[in-house]
Amino acid sequence: MNGGxxxxxxxxxxxxxxxxxxxxxxxxxxxxDLEASREVGLAYADAGADLVExxxxxxxxxxxxxxxxxxxxxxxxxxxxxxxxxxxARAIARRVPVVLMCYSNLIYVRGIDRFADALVAAGLSGVxxxxxxxxxxxxxxxxxxxxxxxLVPLVAPTTPADRLARIGAxxxxxxxxxxxxxxTGERAAVDGELPQVIARAAAVTDVPVAVGFGIGTPDxxxxxxxxxxxxxxxxxRLVRAAAEAQDPAGAVRDLVRDFAxxxx
Amino acid sequence: xxxxxxRFGPYGGQYxxxxxxxxxxxxxxxxxxxxxxAAFSGELDKLLRDYVxxxxxxxxxRRLSEAxxxxxxxxxxxxxxxxxxxxxxxxxxxxxxxxxGKPRIIAxxxxxxxxxxxxxxxxxxxxxxxxxxxxxxxxxxxxxxxRMGLLGARVEPVEAGARTLKEAVSAAIRDWxxxxxxxxxxxxxxxxxxxxxxxxxxxxxxxxxxxxxxxxAEAGRLPARVIxxxxxxxxxxxxxxxxxxxxxxxxxxxxxxxxxxxxGRHGAPLTAAGVPGVLHGAFSAIMQDExxxxxEAHSISAGLDYPGSGPxxxxxxxxxxxxxxxxxxxxxxxxxxxxxxxxxxxxxxESAHALAWALSTGHGELDxxxxxGRGDKDLAEALSRLDPR
Ligand SMILES: Cc1ncc(COP(=O)(O)O)c(C=O)c1O
Numbered sequence: 001m002n003g004g005x006x007x008x009x010x011x012x013x014x015x016x017x018x019x020x021x022x023x024x025x026x027x028x029x030x031x032x033d034l035e036a037s038r039e040v041g042l043a044y045a046d047a048g049a050d051l052v053e054x055x056x057x058x059x060x061x062x063x064x065x066x067x068x069x070x071x072x073x074x075x076x077x078x079x080x081x082x083x084x085x086x087x088x089a090r091a092i093a094r095r096v097p098v099v100l101m102c103y104s105n106l107i108y109v110r111g112i113d114r115f116a117d118a119l120v121a122a123g124l125s126g127v128x129x130x131x132x133x134x135x136x137x138x139x140x141x142x143x144x145x146x147x148x149x150x151l152v153p154l155v156a157p158t159t160p161a162d163r164l165a166r167i168g169a170x171x172x173x174x175x176x177x178x179x180x181x182x183x184t185g186e187r188a189a190v191d192g193e194l195p196q197v198i199a200r201a202a203a204v205t206d207v208p209v210a211v212g213f214g215i216g217t218p219d220x221x222x223x224x225x226x227x228x229x230x231x232x233x234x235x236x237r238l239v240r241a242a243a244e245a246q247d248p249a250g251a252v253r254d255l256v257r258d259f260a261x262x263x264x
Numbered sequence: 265x266x267x268x269x270x271r272f273g274p275y276g277g278q279y280x281x282x283x284x285x286x287x288x289x290x291x292x293x294x295x296x297x298x299x300x301x302a303a304f305s306g307e308l309d310k311l312l313r314d315y316v317x318x319x320x321x322x323x324x325x326r327r328l329s330e331a332x333x334x335x336x337x338x339x340x341x342x343x344x345x346x347x348x349x350x351x352x353x354x355x356x357x358x359x360x361x362x363x364x365g366k367p368r369i370i371a372x373x374x375x376x377x378x379x380x381x382x383x384x385x386x387x388x389x390x391x392x393x394x395x396x397x398x399x400x401x402x403x404x405x406x407x408x409x410x411r412m413g414l415l416g417a418r419v420e421p422v423e424a425g426a427r428t429l430k431e432a433v434s435a436a437i438r439d440w441x442x443x444x445x446x447x448x449x450x451x452x453x454x455x456x457x458x459x460x461x462x463x464x465x466x467x468x469x470x471x472x473x474x475x476x477x478x479x480x481a482e483a484g485r486l487p488a489r490v491i492x493x494x495x496x497x498x499x500x501x502x503x504x505x506x507x508x509x510x511x512x513x514x515x516x517x518x519x520x521x522x523x524x525x526x527x528g529r530h531g532a533p534l535t536a537a538g539v540p541g542v543l544h545g546a547f548s549a550i551m552q553d554e555x556x557x558x559x560e561a562h563s564i565s566a567g568l569d570y571p572g573s574g575p576x577x578x579x580x581x582x583x584x585x586x587x588x589x590x591x592x593x594x595x596x597x598x599x600x601x602x603x604x605x606x607x608x609x610x611x612x613x614e615s616a617h618a619l620a621w622a623l624s625t626g627h628g629e630l631d632x633x634x635x636x637g638r639g640d641k642d643l644a645e646a647l648s649r650l651d652p653r
Pocket of ligand 1: 348349350374375376377378452453454493494495496497498499500566567568612614615636637638
């Protein structure tokens with residue numbers, strides 16, 4: 001089974017289990033350190049994650065708010081490097097499908113083919129590149145398609161209809177639907193427009209629609225599912241927990257259980 | 265083929281979050297429309313003349329020429345209102361923002377010159393203005409922080425990383441991602457995603473257009489070398505472009521060698537010519553480690569303290585049309601002091617890099633140097649570093 005198929009299966013089995021949406025917690029690779037991040041990922045799997053999104057720390061993460069930015073800086077200070085993060089990814093990917101969140105410079109510096117080969121070798125299922133709009137994605141998409149890796153694109157509330165259709169047609173794995181106009185981070189409530197944002201996304205694509213950015217409580221996760229999301233991505237809340245806890249893996253395990261329960 | 269260049273050879277592009285893509289299309293469309301509209305260019309030209317004080321003079325620097333052993337002409341962007349070339353771009357983009365109906369402006373600033381220029385344009389056009397600035401730059405460019413406040417702008421301190429220009433740009437882009445509906449981002453150099461590099465170049469080419477005409481009128485010939493400092497590259501691209509098709513004119517961009525290229529503590533991505541990459545939305549010459557992490561730049565000059573460069577410069581370099589060199593902190597400081605003593609002109613530390621290079625090379629040449637700004641903002645920093653003799 002290739003990466004794209006593994007992602008499809010994860011969404012299908014969540015649905016077959018009668019759950020309202022698949023749960024995809026995010027973690028920052030190398031944060032608080034490499035070993036701990038591996039354990040955080042495994043704790044996600046233990047606690048009911050259907051997929052895991054693994055961030056590669058980057059010095060200049062333009063799509064991220066202060067919490068994830070700080071985690072990236074801290075991971076880099078702690079010596080986290082791309083190869084080390086892929087090592088952690090490999091362990092997590094034995095349990096659940098892992099999708100890498102990786103800024104474009106980290107791809108170009110290695111060369112696209114070398115990058116894609118490394119992902120396949122680590123058992124990853126797909127990649128999200130938050131600063132790679134479809135307009136710039138042709139080469140990377142081709143390299144991913146050749147290897148059965150899913151290049152997961154993003155759509156935003158600001159994306160107009162014609163772009164949305166282009167992005168939906170190119171989507172592999174799932175369509176990452178940004179719930180709000182802004183960077184990653186917790187918000188008081190999900191955007192009131194979310195049902196329309198999800199419906200617009202679902203109308204242009206054959207792959208599942210997963211909602212991310214701004215989902216920080218089990219209630220918000222349930223609200224996203226009720227708004228029509230096939231998957232829910234939880235990032236900043238969990239990164240914050242990992243930052244604040246003595247025992248990051250234990251802390252996120254409890255939280256992810258709560259999120260999973262809310263989607264049952 | 266789009267109306268505004270997205271690529272310069274392999275460089276450029278739009279590597280930004282999807283949220284911003286519609287805003288970039290909207291900006292490009294508005295720019296294409298505005299630049300073809302006589303009312304828009306008429307208003308900009310009138311402001312450049314009556315408010316900024318253009319054309320800026322071309323000045324034959326007699327005593328500097330004697331010291332250098334060859335003739336040096338200075339293009340006096342330091343005499344513009346607000347004291348640098350940055351106003352050419354800020355005013356053009358602020359007019360465009362007003363035309364687009366965006367009531368809120370954000371900008372980043374390093375030396376503070378772009379922040380001051382943007383705050384000035386916003387005061388003039390009654391636009392809300394927020395300027396992101398690293399706290400290290402706020403320290404070393406304090407007078408400009410105070411100026412921005414007086415002009416009604418809010419200066420947002422940026423604490424991340426080395427607390428300089430790179431982080432200020434990142435913070436401004438994050439603000440834009442969040443407030444894109446109401447806000448126009450006036451980027452301060454020919455960097456960032458398309459259409460910025462081409463648009464900023466078009467707004468800055470007035471420098472070179474004037475200078476070329478002035479040289480022909482005053483010296484009766486074109487310069488042998490056109491020299492400008494390169495931070496992101498806006499005064500240099502504006503200076504170079506009108507001379508690109510003059511085969512006898514050498515184009516030289518002077519970056520910051522900081523503490524020395526070999527130390528890695530510099531701001532010279534074009535000269536160092538490492539692996540190109542993506543920073544702040546464009547693929548260009550950047551400073552990065554083998555893993556792909558962006559490195560912090562180092563320069564005594566806040567405006568050159570940047571690990572990226574405009575994509576068109578990367579292409580001018582690769583195609584061989586321009587060459588890029590680097591001058592260190594100490595040489596720049598020396599040129600700063602020498603220019604003050606010999607000409608009664610206190611140059612910006614940024615511009616002092618270009619002066620230093622011209623002073624140290626090329627006997628028998630005829631140099632045209634862009635004096636991109638004045639050095640009042642640098643007095644405290646420079647005096648604390650200059651040899652007390
Ligand atoms: C006076 C002056 N010159 C040069 C620069 C460098 O910018 P650029 O390379 O875009 O001209 C700055 C930037 O702050 C500046 O203030």
